[in-house]
Amino acid sequence: xxxxxxxxxxxxxxxxxxxxxxxxxxxxxxxxxxxxxxxxxxxxxxxxxxxxxxxxxxxxxxxxxxxxxxxxxxxxxxxxxxxxxxxxxxxxxxxxxxxxxxxxxxxxxxxxxxxxxxxxxxxxxxxxxxxxxxxxxxxxxxxxxxxxxxxxxxxxxxxxxxxxxxxxxxxxxxxxxxxxxxxxxxxxxxxxxxxxxxxxxxxxxxxxxxxxxxxxxxxxxxxxxxxxxxxxxxxxxxxxxxxxxxxxxxxxxxxxxxxxxxxxxxxxxxxxxxxxxxxxxxxxxxxxxxxxxxxxxxxxxxxxxxxxxxxxxxxxxxxxxxxxxxxxxxxxxxxxxxxxxxxxxxxxxxxxxxxxxxxxxxxxxxxxxxxxxxxxxxxxxxxxxxxxxxxxxxxxxxxxxxxxxxxxxxxxxxxxxxxxxxxxxxxxxxxxxxxxxxxxxxxxxxxxxxxxxxxxxxxxxx
Amino acid sequence: xxxxxxxxxxxxxxxxxxxxxxxxxxxxxxxxxxxxxxxxxxxxxxxxxxxxxxxxxxxxxxxxxxxxxxxxxxxxxxxxxxxxxxxxxxxxxxxxxxxxxxxxxxxxxxxxxxxxxxxxxxxxxxxxxxxxxxxxxxxxxxxxxxxxxxxxxxxxxxxxxxxxxxxxxxxxxxxxxxxxxxxxxxxxxxxxxxxxxxxxxxxxxxxxxxxxxxxxxxxxxxxxxxxxxxxxxxxxxxxxxxxxxxxxxxxxxxxxxxxxxxxxxxxxxxxxxxxxxxxxxxxxxxxxxxxxxxxxxxxxxxxxxxxxxxxxxxxxxxxxxxxxxxxxxxxxxxxxxxxxxxxxxxxxxxxxxxxxxxxxxxxxxxxxxxxxxxxxxxxxxxxxxxxxxxxxxxxxxxxxxxxxxxxxxxxxxxxxxxxxxxxxxxxxxxxxxxxxxxxxxxxxxxxxxx
Numbered sequence: 001x002x003x004x005x006x007x008x009x010x011x012x013x014x015x016x017x018x019x020x021x022x023x024x025x026x027x028x029x030x031x032x033x034x035x036x037x038x039x040x041x042x043x044x045x046x047x048x049x050x051x052x053x054x055x056x057x058x059x060x061x062x063x064x065x066x067x068x069x070x071x072x073x074x075x076x077x078x079x080x081x082x083x084x085x086x087x088x089x090x091x092x093x094x095x096x097x098x099x100x101x102x103x104x105x106x107x108x109x110x111x112x113x114x115x116x117x118x119x120x121x122x123x124x125x126x127x128x129x130x131x132x133x134x135x136x137x138x139x140x141x142x143x144x145x146x147x148x149x150x151x152x153x154x155x156x157x158x159x160x161x162x163x164x165x166x167x168x169x170x171x172x173x174x175x176x177x178x179x180x181x182x183x184x185x186x187x188x189x190x191x192x193x194x195x196x197x198x199x200x201x202x203x204x205x206x207x208x209x210x211x212x213x214x215x216x217x218x219x220x221x222x223x224x225x226x227x228x229x230x231x232x233x234x235x236x237x238x239x240x241x242x243x244x245x246x247x248x249x250x251x252x253x254x255x256x257x258x259x260x261x262x263x264x265x266x267x268x269x270x271x272x273x274x275x276x277x278x279x280x281x282x283x284x285x286x287x288x289x290x291x292x293x294x295x296x297x298x299x300x301x302x303x304x305x306x307x308x309x310x311x312x313x314x315x316x317x318x319x320x321x322x323x324x325x326x327x328x329x330x331x332x333x334x335x336x337x338x339x340x341x342x343x344x345x346x347x348x349x350x351x352x353x354x355x356x357x358x359x360x361x362x363x364x365x366x367x368x369x370x371x372x373x374x375x376x377x378x379x380x381x382x383x384x385x386x387x388x389x390x391x392x393x394x395x396x397x398x399x400x401x402x403x404x405x406x407x408x409x410x411x412x413x414x415x416x417x418x419x420x421x422x423x424x425x426x427x428x429x430x431x432x433x434x435x436x437x438x439x440x441x442x443x444x445x446x447x448x449x450x451x452x453x454x455x456x457x458x459x460x461x462x
Numbered sequence: 463x464x465x466x467x468x469x470x471x472x473x474x475x476x477x478x479x480x481x482x483x484x485x486x487x488x489x490x491x492x493x494x495x496x497x498x499x500x501x502x503x504x505x506x507x508x509x510x511x512x513x514x515x516x517x518x519x520x521x522x523x524x525x526x527x528x529x530x531x532x533x534x535x536x537x538x539x540x541x542x543x544x545x546x547x548x549x550x551x552x553x554x555x556x557x558x559x560x561x562x563x564x565x566x567x568x569x570x571x572x573x574x575x576x577x578x579x580x581x582x583x584x585x586x587x588x589x590x591x592x593x594x595x596x597x598x599x600x601x602x603x604x605x606x607x608x609x610x611x612x613x614x615x616x617x618x619x620x621x622x623x624x625x626x627x628x629x630x631x632x633x634x635x636x637x638x639x640x641x642x643x644x645x646x647x648x649x650x651x652x653x654x655x656x657x658x659x660x661x662x663x664x665x666x667x668x669x670x671x672x673x674x675x676x677x678x679x680x681x682x683x684x685x686x687x688x689x690x691x692x693x694x695x696x697x698x699x700x701x702x703x704x705x706x707x708x709x710x711x712x713x714x715x716x717x718x719x720x721x722x723x724x725x726x727x728x729x730x731x732x733x734x735x736x737x738x739x740x741x742x743x744x745x746x747x748x749x750x751x752x753x754x755x756x757x758x759x760x761x762x763x764x765x766x767x768x769x770x771x772x773x774x775x776x777x778x779x780x781x782x783x784x785x786x787x788x789x790x791x792x793x794x795x796x797x798x799x800x801x802x803x804x805x806x807x808x809x810x811x812x813x814x815x816x817x818x819x820x821x822x823x824x825x826x827x828x829x830x831x832x833x834x835x836x837x838x839x840x841x842x843x844x845x846x847x848x849x850x851x852x853x854x855x856x857x858x859x860x861x862x863x864x865x866x867x868x869x870x871x872x873x874x875x876x877x878x879x880x881x882x883x884x885x886x887x888x889x890x891x892x893x894x895x896x897x898x899x900x901x902x903x904x905x906x907x908x909x910x911x912x
Contacts, residue, residue, distance in 0.1 A: 031796075037716055040552035043798055046543040047528035048536070051511065063506040068513065068530045081578060082508045116550060139717045175717065175841060182717075182841045225686060225867070225910040256499060258605060258640070260647075336509065373836035379605045379640045380647040384848045386836040404846050406837060406867060456846060456867035456910050 001026055001152065002052070002070050004097055004160065010054060010075045011094045011156045017080065018087030019056035022094075023155040025293060026052045026070070027335045029147055032116070036123040036142040039131070044116075049149075053335040054079055060321045064338040095158030102290040102297065105283050108166050108194040111148070115195075119144050122170060122198060129207025130174040136218060137211045138182075139175040144168075146195075153295035161295045167192050167286065167440060169429065172207055176214035183403070185213025185370075185388065190429040190440065193284040213370060213389045216401045223390060223405035223457030229365035230407060230453045231358055231393065231420075236371055236428030238443035241276060242346050243376045244383045244411035245269075249303055251318030251329070251341040252435055253378045260381040260412060264309050270415035272307040273351055280328060280344030286429040287345040287441040294330035294339050301327050303346075304415075315341040333437025340436045347444030351421025355447050358420045360396040366405060366455050367391045367398055374407075381410040384456070406456040414450055422447035468514070469619045472537055476518055476621075479541055483519035483558040485620035487753070488512070488532065489795055494580060495610040498587040500603070515795040516540045517558060517620075523548040524556040528795040556777045556799060560622035561755040567627045568750040574659035575611055575631050583609055583662065590664040594639055597672035600679060605649060606638035609662075614893075616753070624755035632657045632746055634890060637667045641675035648681075648864075650674035650830070653890050655746045674829060674862075677852070681864035683911035684853060690825035690880075690905045691868065692818055692854070695887035697828050698899035701845075702808065703889050704834040705872050706897050709738070709763055710789075710801040711778035713840065720843035720873060724769045730876030735809040736764040738773060738789070745805035745888045745896050754790035758804055761787055764876070773801050791894045807898035811882030815901050818883055820857040826909065827852045827859060828868065843872040849909075867910040878905045 007024055014022035028050050035043035053066040054075065065082035067074060123142040130140040146168040154160045169190030176183050187206040191197040232240060245261075253259035261269060270276075280298025282288050291297055294316050302310050314322065315330035318341055331342035359367065367390065374385030387405040391398045427444035469486045476484040490512040497505035513530040518541065525548025527540040587607050595601050613631040618624055638651035652667035693701065713719040721729070740749050740758040749758055754776055762770055774782070775790030777799065791802035819827065828851040838845035846869040853860045883901035890896070 034550070041550050042553050044547035044550055045526050045528070045796070045798060046547055047515075047526075047796060048531060048539075050529065050531040061502060061504070063508075065508045067510045068532070069510070078508060078510070082506065084503075084506055084580065084584075116546060120550060141716075177717075182839075184839070184841060258603060336511065338505075338507070375833055375836065377649060379603070379638075379649050384833045384837070386833070386846075404844065404869065406833070406846055406848070408848060408865070408867070454865070456848065456869075 001028055006072045007154050008094055009072060010079060012092060013076050013079050014054065014056040015092040015094060015156055016089055017083040018085070018089050019058055019083070021057040021156055023055045023153070023294065024052055025335050026152040027149060029149040031147045033145045034119055034123060036127055038139060039124070039127050041120060049334060051335040053338065055338050056083060057317060060317070062317055062338065066335050094156045097154060097160035098158050100159060100161045100295065102161060102163055104290055105281060106192050106288065106290070109196040110194040118195065122203060125203045126170065126172045126207040129204045130172055130211045133208045133211035134215050136176040136178050136215055137174050138177040141173045143171040153291070153293070155295065159295050161291060163290050165192060165289055166194060168195060168197055170198070172210045174210040174214045176211065176218050178218050181218055183214050183217035185210045185217070188429055190286045191284050192286060192288045216389060217403045220401040220403045223366065223402035223455060225455055225457040227452050227454055229362050229449060229451050230455065231362060231365060231367045231447065231449045232371065233369050234422060234424045234445055234447045235426035236430070236443060237368065237448070238347050238428065238445035239371050239374065239430060240385060240407070240414065241348050241445060242343060242432070242441070242443040243374050243385070244381070244414050245276070246343050246346050247376055247378055247434065248381060248411055249312050251312050251314040251322060254312050255318040255321040258379050261309060267309055268307045269309045269412065270304050270307045271418040273421045274304055274307055274415055274418055275302070275349040276304040276347070277302055277349055278313055278343050278346045282345050285345045285427065285442050287343070292328045292330045293332045294326065296326050296328045296330065298328040298344060313341045313343060315339055331436060331439050333439055337437040342434060342436060342439055343432065343441050345427060345442035345444070347425060347427060348421065348446065348448065350423050350425045350446050353420045353422050355422055355424055358422060358447055358449050359393060359398060361420065362393045362396060362449065365393045367393050376411070381412055383411065384408045402457070404457060408454040408456050414453065417450045417452055418448050419451040420449035465617050468534065471534055472516065473621055475537055476541055481518045481520050483621050485517040485558050485618065487515040487517065487792065487795065488617040490615045492613045493610065496580065496584060497608040498584065498591065499607065501588055501591060503584060513795040515792070516544065518544040518548070519558055520545050520548045523551050523554055524558070526798055555781050558620050558622055559754055559776045561624045570630045570748045572631060572657040575613070575633060575657065586664070590637065590668065594668045594672055597668065598641065598676045600641045600643050600676055601639050601672060602642045603640040604638060605640050606636050606651060608636045610634055618753065618755060626751060626755060628749065630747060633662065635662060635664065637664055637671060639671045639675040641679055643679045646679050648675050648678035650678065655888070655890055657746065677862035678850060678864055681850065681862035683865040684826065684863055684909065686911050687909060688906050689909045690822060690903065691907045692822060692825065692827045692901055692903045694827060694829050695883065695885050695899055695901045696889070697831050698902050699887050699889040699897055700831055700834055702806070702899050703897035704838055705840060706803055706806055707840050708872070709773050709803065709806065711772040711774045711782055711784065712801045714772050715778055715782060718841050720841065721769060721772070725771065727769055728767050729769050729873055730764055730767040731879045732767045733811065733882055734764055734767050734876055734879050735762065736806065737762055737809055738803045738806045740804035742805040742807065744886055745898060747805065747891045747896055749804060752788045752790040753792040754799065756786055756788040756790060758788040773803055775799060775801050793894055802894035803897065804895045805888070805898065806895065807886060807888070808882065808900060808902065810884045810886040810900040813881055813883050815883050815885050818881055818901055818903055819854060819859060821881070822854045822857060822903065825854050826863060827854055845870060845872065865911070869908045869910065875904050879903070880905050
């Protein structure tokens with residue numbers, strides 16, 4: 001893609017303008033995506049992302065620039081524009097590159113660049129399963145995406161890495177309609193893997209499950225509002241931890257001192273039942289990669305152990321500010337973003353309760369089988385989440401389905417109030433949007449119970 | 463020009479391979495983006511990007527390919543990819559169309575943003591930090607103090623005679639205040655969008671967010687119940703923005719809009735008129751033609767409560783046998799032909815915001831809505847959104863309100879609008895268009911509180 005001597009010259013230019021560290025990230029990415037609506041392929045797109053990002057450190061400050069034009073003259077021009085406070089430095093040294101060979105944990109059998117017909121077949125199968133579930137299913141949308149991302153990361157300390165990421169994901173969304181009421185349900189699966197990933201995915205189940213969720217919500221009554229115990233099921237339910245606490249543990253906000261978790265290392269920040277982990281090394285997991293986007297090997301980070309805050313998620317620049325080492329957490333959507341600390345595969349670890357024990361132990365409350373999306377205000381820790389599929393729990397039994405529930409609270413409060421942790425850990429796939437763009441992440445947890453949480457619903461009845 | 467040479471090569475090779483039609487869509491942008499935090503320049507980013515999207519018709523079917531590597535070397539890969547993907551398509555509604563009239567190249571551009579020196583802006587951002595904290599000692603930080611400036615250039619040429627280009631620019635400034643009192647922390651945020659550099663100032667934003675963030679510290683939830691509310695213009699515009707997709711004919715055709723089968727039906731109060739106007743002067747983006755080369759025009763979507771039309775591109779207009787409204791839009795090289803509003807807004811009424819408050823006996827003023835991307839459903843029209851604002855009693859703004867959720871259906875809101883203000887406000891454009899609203903009074907909204 002680019003000569004090593006050009007990279008050396010760009011890094012040299014960056015340091016001679018006063019930078020004390022410089023890094024480049026080059027990306028050549030091949031994308032495929034298809035969309036099937038109502039059983040018909042309506043959209044298909046292939047394309048190529050291509051460009052370079054240059055980041056330059058000045059102590060604990062940095063500047064960033066990116067372009068698609070990899071000519072040396074243009075790169076030098078962009079670097080000069082980006083360095084707004086120039087300090088001439090005569091004693092510049094860019095270390096000679098030493099190529100780092102990373103261990104590839106993600107065996108890829110079948111290239112995802114392969115046969116488009118197989119991808120279409122997959123979508124047909126999932127659409128048919130969803131439509132076939134029940135006659136109330138009036139619309140099904142299936143989406144398939146995959147990409148191969150070739151990267152080069154090099155820096156002024158002599159690091160030079162080439163690596164490749166392969167990701168594939170299948171999504172289905174079903175709409176049920178009856179008497180003017182329309183409700184939707186969705187499912188998705190993805191991995192850092194080749195097309196063989198789908199050999200072990202139950203496509204039929206995914207389609208039917210999306211339809212079942214949609215049908216269940218039809219004509220269900222609105223959720224009650226108020227404080228109550230909430231049981232959140234395993235898998236994508238982990239999005240609550242991801243949003244409510246995970247973002248607050250990222251050095252991006254910790255280093256600034258604006259996270260509610262700043263300065264709390266070693267302190268109890270959650271119920272002692274909670275052990276939370278961010279692990280970028282899980283073989284073929286959706287949020288995994290061999291190295292982070294700053295070239296540092298990903299690792300398994302224990303964030304919270306039995307309620308005690310053990311580690312933050314740290315990238316290189318915020319590590320400088322905090323005086324700590326990177327935890328292999330520097331990530332970015334593409335060369336168009338400077339990297340910052342982000343999550344990979346984040347989950348609450350298994351506890352001891354069984355699913356049945358947790359439900360039976362709950363007199364009254366809300367059971368959320370599937371969570372929808374949500375958001376959090378990092379400065380205050382306040383979050384809110386939509387519940388995609390929810391039920392009331394009455395007398396230790398799952399009772400009627402309810403719709404329109406939202407979960408409202410703060411990360412602190414929610415973690416402290418976890419009083420049951422199940423033994424059925426599962427992971428779900430999502431895209432996480434934040435300062436360095438939208439990146440693939442796993443969220444996960446066993447079934448958990450939060451003993452008291454605000455449910456925003458629309459009904460005053462209990 | 464380089465682009466015309468690339469087009470000529472593409473056209474020649476496409477013809478040789480048996481393509482019926484071919485189109486080159488090129489976009490180029492420049493961006494400056496900076497964030498200040500605690501007197502330090504936390505982000506300083508200069509970027510340029512460019513890329514092509516190639517659309518071709520082969521054996522009657524349309525295919526696309528895009529690339530950020532935009533030179534002669536990608537032409538063969540592009541044409542092969544288009545042949546492969548186009549033949550997989552099950553639908554043949556899309557066509558590459560021509561132009562009704564020849565249009566000059568269009569500019570919606572302010573030269574005042576044309577510079578590479580951002581020192582004065584950075585200085586003002588740093589000063590604003592100090593100024594905002596002086597409003598109240600409980601304001602401890604500005605989590606967002608961000609300035610961005612962008613310039614876009616689009617070039618479209620196809621074998622049906624379309625040849626045009628468009629150049630736009632604007633800046634926006636986002637400020638947020640963090641107020642703290644003991645364990646309590648609250649934020650309030652404001653956005654300024656403009657094209658004229660002289661309009662860059664944080665003064666008005668600061669006044670509003672300083673008051674709101676501090677007021678929220680003592681805010682309480684109100685009792686659960688049914689309330690008359692005033693959605694302040696910015697909150698109303700954000701709600702409209704989140705629901706803007708319901709006007710798209712594509713969404714209607716796919717059974718994904720609550721407005722399906724409602725044309726010529728009364729769906730709202732007679733006070734309500736909603737327009738889509740590419741030339742609206744208060745909005746931040748203007749365009750003369752859409753991304754298919756169709757002339758854009760002003761349209762009334764809801765006329766005194768009656769739904770008149772959806773937004774169309776050539777594909778949906780043909781399929782549904784309705785007028786092409788010139789809303790065929792592509793959000794970038796990676797996007798296929800879609801539909802977007804230009805400047806979609808609720809037509810302002812005559813009441814001032816002050817009078818609207820004075821006229822409200824008891825109710826809520828909503829100043830901020832959250833979860834706009836997860837808490838609403840464009841298919842059913844249902845929404846359930848955490849909200850903040852103020853309690854109003856006897857026409858007076860009383861205490862601040864927080865930790866409440868407002869819920870309803872967008873069609874009920876259209877029906878239950880009782881008053882429309884004269885304070886039209888346009889929300890941050892999304893690159894294709896923007897959404898605006900004046901403050902609106904809506905009766906009988908379900909509010910969940912304590």
